Amino acid sequence: MSVVLSVLAAAIFAYILIYYSLFRGSRFKSSATLKGKTAIVTGSNTGIGKATALDLARRGARVILACRTKEKAEAAVYDIRRESGNTEVLYMHLDLASLKSVRNFAETFLKSEPRLDLLINNAGLIACGKTEDGFGMAFGVNHLGHFLLTLLLLDRLKEAEHSRIVNVSALLHRLGSVDFNLLNAQKDLVTGQSYWHAIRAYCHSKLCNVLFTRELANCLEGTNVTCYCLHPGVIATEIGRYMGLWQRLLAFPMSKLFFLDTEAGAQTTLYCALQEGLEPLSGRYFSSCGLQNVSALGRDDALARKLWEVSERLCGLS
Numbered sequence: 001m002s003v004v005l006s007v008l009a010a011a012i013f014a015y016i017l018i019y020y021s022l023f024r025g026s027r028f029k030s031s032a033t034l035k036g037k038t039a040i041v042t043g044s045n046t047g048i049g050k051a052t053a054l055d056l057a058r059r060g061a062r063v064i065l066a067c068r069t070k071e072k073a074e075a076a077v078y079d080i081r082r083e084s085g086n087t088e089v090l091y092m093h094l095d096l097a098s099l100k101s102v103r104n105f106a107e108t109f110l111k112s113e114p115r116l117d118l119l120i121n122n123a124g125l126i127a128c129g130k131t132e133d134g135f136g137m138a139f140g141v142n143h144l145g146h147f148l149l150t151l152l153l154l155d156r157l158k159e160a161e162h163s164r165i166v167n168v169s170a171l172l173h174r175l176g177s178v179d180f181n182l183l184n185a186q187k188d189l190v191t192g193q194s195y196w197h198a199i200r201a202y203c204h205s206k207l208c209n210v211l212f213t214r215e216l217a218n219c220l221e222g223t224n225v226t227c228y229c230l231h232p233g234v235i236a237t238e239i240g241r242y243m244g245l246w247q248r249l250l251a252f253p254m255s256k257l258f259f260l261d262t263e264a265g266a267q268t269t270l271y272c273a274l275q276e277g278l279e280p281l282s283g284r285y286f287s288s289c290g291l292q293n294v295s296a297l298g299r300d301d302a303l304a305r306k307l308w309e310v311s312e313r314l315c316g317l318s
Helices: 002-023 047-058 070-084 099-112 137-159 171-175 180-186 195-220 245-258 267-274 301-314
Strands: 038-042 062-067 089-093 118-121 163-168 225-231 285-287 290-292
Touching: 038 047, 038 137, 047 062, 047 070, 047 118, 047 267, 062 070, 070 089, 089 099, 099 137, 118 137, 118 267, 137 163, 137 195, 137 225, 137 301, 163 195, 163 267, 171 195, 180 301, 195 225, 195 301, 225 267, 267 285
Parallel strands: 038 062, 038 118, 062 089, 118 163, 163 225, 225 285
Antiparallel strands: 285 290
16 A cells, blocks of 8 residues: 555656646736726635636726635725725625525625626635535535626626636546436435545536536526636645645645645636637636636536536526
């Protein structure tokens, strides 16, 4: 077993070293301004989301930080306002682990904000446990909450001249799958609650992001709204904040040596949100500020459609 673990560790080390030596420098360079436009960024009190919100604020956008924890979100609002010089940055409460909270957020936003140009579904986690509605945490937060949020805000997005939806997925979608029998029976895509199950659930949820984006593009064809999904890179964020102590201790040296910082991690999100001429590539997957291929399951239109239909039912939309 120790030999197997050593080989696995060496393979991961080599992958990170080679891959990110080649792509670490990818940066989105654009002078695009967003004055008069409104953006929502979920999970934007820290990490990639905060770096994304800061960049959008610097470009003049009105930025809504859609976050669960009030204290952290208000601190992020203060930081972003101070660093960007933009006072049109505000917090609205959103707990993606509660479909009721998602609906309340959408209702509040639609009553108070007259336009929406960018919806960036950034929040994500690796965690065990269940959501308020009984779904597996990764499936409920990373996919289902964002699915419902997007559909509730779709009409407002269609009112803008040009608008975009950006779903932050991950390279690990390649290890994901969707078991609808298990989902229907247990409201989850894994059978257990160990940290290993949490990692597997994360992979499955990231495949769901890819499939959702693919089917969403089909539904949006002929409208002024386009959508994209992406792998941000291996980033030193708080996504593993629910890991046990030993897992965090083991991950810490690797993250400091090889993982990208949050500013670098936001570059492909910004590319998908702002790059001119991406409209013909709606529904596609990006990494390192460029178009990339997805897994075979990620290209399965029938699977994408079924996930959409099941997600509608689970959200109470059908």
